[in-house]
Amino acid sequence: MQKKLFPASELLHCLGILGGTLLYSLGMNLFVVPAGLYTGGIMGLSQLLRTFLLRATGWAPAIDIAGLINYAINLPMLLLAWRRLDHRVVLKTLLSVTGTTVFLSLVPRTDILSGDQLARCLIGGMLCGCGIGLLLWMGGTSGGMDLLGMMLIKSGSHTSIGHVNLCWNLMLYTICACAFSLSTAIYSILFSFVSTTAMDKLHMQNINVEVTVVTKILNPEMEHEILVDLHRGITRIDGIGEYTGDPVHVFYILVSKYEIGRLRAIIMKYDPHAFIVAKDGAVIYGNYKRKV
CATH class of the missing domain: 3.30.70.120 (Alpha-Beta Plaits)
Known part of the structure; x- marks a missing residue:
C-alpha cells in the first residue's frame, strides 16, 4: 500500500499547531505584555532579555522582539533535537516556534483591560494555556524546555524535567522580583499557574x-x-x-x-x-x- 507523502491528518495537525500559536500570541499581546507579566521557560528568559535590552538602549521597536529572541534561542536546540528526536516532532516544533514568532509580531499590543491586573492575568493565562495545550495535542511542542524534556527522556536520563522547570522558573521569578517588583513576580506566578492548568485540560499526552x-x-x-x-x-x-x-x-x-x-x-x-x-x-x- 502506497503511503501519502503528506496525509490530510498531518495537514490538520499543522493547522491546529498554527491555531494554538495564534491563541498563545493573542493571550500574550492583549493581556500578558500590557500587564508587564513574565512567563516561564525560554519565553520568560526572552522577555527578560528584551526588557533589559530596551532599557539599556532606549530602543522602542514597533513589535515585541521577545518572539524573535525566543526564536534565536530555540534554533540551536532544534538542530540538536534533529539528531536525537523524531523528525516529525522537530518539524512541528519548528512550525510552532515560527508561528509564535510571526503572530507575536503581527498581533498588536493592545491593553483591552487597562488597570485590571487580575483579569489580565487570568484571561491571558487561559488563552496562553489553551494555545500551548492545542499545539501539544496536535503533536508539536512549544520548544525550549519541552524539547529539553523530550531529549532527557530519549537519553534515558533519570533527571526530572519537572524539577528542572521548577528551578528554572524560580530563578526567573526571583529576577523579576528583584529587577521589577514583588507584585510583578506574584502576578507572573499566578499567570503561569492558570496557564499550566488550562494547558493540562487540553493536553492528553500523559493520560x-x-x-x-x-x-x-x-x-x-x-x-x-x-x-x-x-x-x-x-x-x-x-x-x-x-x-x-x-x-x-x-x-x-x-x-x-x-x-x-x-x-x-x-x-x-x-x-x-x-x-x-x-x-x-x-x-x-x-x-x-x-x-x-
Missing part, C-alpha cells in the same frame, strides 16, 4: 490508555503501521472465540489518550469489524515510551 483489540484478520501492514507510524509496541495473543469457535488474534497496546483516534483509524482500515476496548488511566511501570 495512558490500555487498548485491547480482538480481530480475525492478521495483517502485517496493520502491525507495521502501529509499530512504525505510531511508534507503539504490540503484544499479540492467538486464541479461539468461545461462541463461534473461530481463531482470533488479540492485540494488547498501550498508547497516550491523544493517539487513540489514530490507532482506531489504523485498525478500522484493515478490519472494520474489529472489537476494540480502551481503558483510561493505566498506571505503568517499566519499559514504556512516554511522549512529551
Whole structure:
C-alpha cells in the first residue's frame, strides 16, 4: 500500500499547531505584555532579555522582539533535537516556534483591560494555556524546555524535567522580583499557574490508555503501521472465540489518550469489524515510551 507523502491528518495537525500559536500570541499581546507579566521557560528568559535590552538602549521597536529572541534561542536546540528526536516532532516544533514568532509580531499590543491586573492575568493565562495545550495535542511542542524534556527522556536520563522547570522558573521569578517588583513576580506566578492548568485540560499526552483489540484478520501492514507510524509496541495473543469457535488474534497496546483516534483509524482500515476496548488511566511501570 502506497503511503501519502503528506496525509490530510498531518495537514490538520499543522493547522491546529498554527491555531494554538495564534491563541498563545493573542493571550500574550492583549493581556500578558500590557500587564508587564513574565512567563516561564525560554519565553520568560526572552522577555527578560528584551526588557533589559530596551532599557539599556532606549530602543522602542514597533513589535515585541521577545518572539524573535525566543526564536534565536530555540534554533540551536532544534538542530540538536534533529539528531536525537523524531523528525516529525522537530518539524512541528519548528512550525510552532515560527508561528509564535510571526503572530507575536503581527498581533498588536493592545491593553483591552487597562488597570485590571487580575483579569489580565487570568484571561491571558487561559488563552496562553489553551494555545500551548492545542499545539501539544496536535503533536508539536512549544520548544525550549519541552524539547529539553523530550531529549532527557530519549537519553534515558533519570533527571526530572519537572524539577528542572521548577528551578528554572524560580530563578526567573526571583529576577523579576528583584529587577521589577514583588507584585510583578506574584502576578507572573499566578499567570503561569492558570496557564499550566488550562494547558493540562487540553493536553492528553500523559493520560495512558490500555487498548485491547480482538480481530480475525492478521495483517502485517496493520502491525507495521502501529509499530512504525505510531511508534507503539504490540503484544499479540492467538486464541479461539468461545461462541463461534473461530481463531482470533488479540492485540494488547498501550498508547497516550491523544493517539487513540489514530490507532482506531489504523485498525478500522484493515478490519472494520474489529472489537476494540480502551481503558483510561493505566498506571505503568517499566519499559514504556512516554511522549512529551
